[in-house]
Amino acid sequence: MIKVGIIGVGTVGSSVAKILEENEQIITARAGKKIVATKGVVKNLSKKRDLNIALSDNTDFILDDPEINIVVELMGGVDDAYNVVKKALKNNKAIVTANKALLAYHRYELQEIAGELPFEFEASVAGGIPIIEALRVGLSANHVLAIRGIMNGTCNYILTKMANEKCALETVLKEAQDLGYAEADPTFDIGGFDAAHKLLILSSIAYGIDTKPEDILIEGIENITQDDFYFAQEFGYKIKLLAIAKKVGNEIELRVHPTLIDENLMLSKVDGVMNGISIIGDRVGETMYYGAGAGGNATASAVVSDIIDIVRSGKSKPMLGFKKPMEGEGLKLASNENIVSKYYLRVSVADKAGVLAKIASIFGQNDISIEAMMQQPKTWYANLLISTHKCKECQIQNAIKEISTLEFVTAKPIMIRIEEF
Ligand code: HSE
Numbered sequence: 001m002i003k004v005g006i007i008g009v010g011t012v013g014s015s016v017a018k019i020l021e022e023n024e025q026i027i028t029a030r031a032g033k034k035i036v037a038t039k040g041v042v043k044n045l046s047k048k049r050d051l052n053i054a055l056s057d058n059t060d061f062i063l064d065d066p067e068i069n070i071v072v073e074l075m076g077g078v079d080d081a082y083n084v085v086k087k088a089l090k091n092n093k094a095i096v097t098a099n100k101a102l103l104a105y106h107r108y109e110l111q112e113i114a115g116e117l118p119f120e121f122e123a124s125v126a127g128g129i130p131i132i133e134a135l136r137v138g139l140s141a142n143h144v145l146a147i148r149g150i151m152n153g154t155c156n157y158i159l160t161k162m163a164n165e166k167c168a169l170e171t172v173l174k175e176a177q178d179l180g181y182a183e184a185d186p187t188f189d190i191g192g193f194d195a196a197h198k199l200l201i202l203s204s205i206a207y208g209i210d211t212k213p214e215d216i217l218i219e220g221i222e223n224i225t226q227d228d229f230y231f232a233q234e235f236g237y238k239i240k241l242l243a244i245a246k247k248v249g250n251e252i253e254l255r256v257h258p259t260l261i262d263e264n265l266m267l268s269k270v271d272g273v274m275n276g277i278s279i280i281g282d283r284v285g286e287t288m289y290y291g292a293g294a295g296g297n298a299t300a301s302a303v304v305s306d307i308i309d310i311v312r313s314g315k316s317k318p319m320l321g322f323k324k325p326m327e328g329e330g331l332k333l334a335s336n337e338n339i340v341s342k343y344y345l346r347v348s349v350a351d352k353a354g355v356l357a358k359i360a361s362i363f364g365q366n367d368i369s370i371e372a373m374m375q376q377p378k379t380w381y382a383n384l385l386i387s388t389h390k391c392k393e394c395q396i397q398n399a400i401k402e403i404s405t406l407e408f409v410t411a412k413p414i415m416i417r418i419e420e421f
Helices: 011-022 024-031 079-090 099-116 131-138 153-165 169-178 193-207 226-235 296-313 356-363 393-404
Strands: 002-007 035-041 055-058 070-073 094-097 145-151 237-248 251-260 275-279 284-292 340-349 370-377 382-388 414-418
Touching: 002 296, 002 414, 011 024, 011 035, 011 296, 011 370, 024 296, 035 275, 035 296, 035 382, 070 079, 070 296, 079 099, 094 099, 131 193, 131 284, 145 193, 153 169, 153 226, 153 237, 153 275, 193 237, 193 251, 226 237, 226 284, 226 340, 226 382, 251 296, 284 340, 340 356, 340 393, 356 370, 356 382, 356 393
Parallel strands: 002 035, 002 070, 035 055, 070 094, 251 414
Antiparallel strands: 145 237, 145 275, 237 251, 275 284, 340 382, 340 414, 370 382
16 A cells, blocks of 8 residues: 655645545556555644544654655645655655645756655646646657746636626636635736746756746736727737747747737637646647646646556656756757747827827837737826737837836836737
8 A cells, every 4th residue: 555645735635635535446446556645734733624634733744654655745835845845855755746836946956856766746737737747758759849828727717807707807816716726825826926937847848948937037917907908809819828938949938928819729718717738849740738727626636646657657757857967959048138029018198299109209219010009098098009010029128118218108018928829
C-alpha cells in the first residue's frame, strides 16, 4: 500500500482525499497498488472537515513519518512551501504539488534537489487540463513555436461576465471568490501573476528557459472597462487575459496581458472559469487544450493523476522536460521593447477642436499607422478608441507617453495588445 500525506487540506486537498477514497477501485487497477491518503496538515484544526484522515497543524506530522511515500503539497505560497518540499525530498519522499508560485521561483533548484526522486506538478498549470504531460511527452518531438493560453479561470470568469452581462469587475470578482476559483490573495489573479507563474512553468518545459516573474511583462485586467468591450464588440474581438510564449529567432517572448483576439478563434469561445491553451509545434502544427482551470475537483483530478503516475512507473521523469540543460540551443528572453504587435488605445479627451488632429500627429511622428478609430461621446469628455497596424512596443509606449502629457487628455491612456494568430 502507498501512503500519501496532504499538506494543505483546503478545497483541493479535501477533493484529493475524496477522489482517492471514492475512486479507489479504478485507481488501484490503474496504479497496480492501493493508494491511501492517511494524513493531512491544516492551519486550523478546529474547523470541521468530513474526511477519514488523521490531521495535525504541524508539517512534521507528515514529513517525519517514514511510512508516508508521497507528499502532496497544497499549502500555497513560496517560502514556507519551499522549506516543506525541500525537507520532504531530504526525507526521501516523492512530491506532488499544485503550487505554481513555488515553481515560478524555485523550479530549477527543486529539480536539482529532487534528483532521481519523482517530482510532479500537473495541477500547477490550467487545473484539470493535462497540459504538462502534453508538452513534456506528447509534443516532445517538436520545437515549440508558440504557447498562447487562457490560464487563469478567475480572470476568464470575470471577463466573460463583464462582456455578457455588462457588470463591473468588482462585483464579478466577489462571485469568483465565493465559487472557490480565486487565489487566497485575488490580486494574484487580477494582476496576471498567477497566469505568469503558469507560463514560466510551461516555458521551462518548452524552451528550458530559467526566468522569474520579475523578468517578464505582466499586466492584469484591472483597467478594463465596458468601454473596451464596446470597441471589441464593434470590431469583432474578444478580450481575454492571455499568457504568451513565442519563439522569435533565438529569443523567447514571455508575456501576460489582456489581449484583443478575433472573436472567431477557438480561444475566443473559452468562457467562464474554463481554460484553453493553443500550442504550435514545428511538426505537429497547432494543438488545442480545453478544460476547467480552477475548482477543487478539477485541480484534484490532476493531483491524483500525478500520484497514480508515480506509483505506476515508480521512477522520476525529467522534471522540466530536459535531461540536460539546453545551452546548445542558446535561447534567451526577448526584450519587451522589441515585441511587435497591433495595439488598441483608449484615450479620454476633452471634446474640442484640434484634439484628434494632435493625437493623430503623435501616431504619425512615431511611425504608427492607425487601423481603425471610433469616438465615444461621454458627458464632459469623449473616449477615442483607436487600433493600430503592427508596430514595436517601444513605438507605442513612446506615443502613449507623449499623449499622456497633452493638456486635453483627461486620464492615462489604456492600452490593450491585439494578438493575431
Ligand atoms: N486562481 C486560479 C485560477 C486557480 O483562477 O485559475 C487555478 O490555478
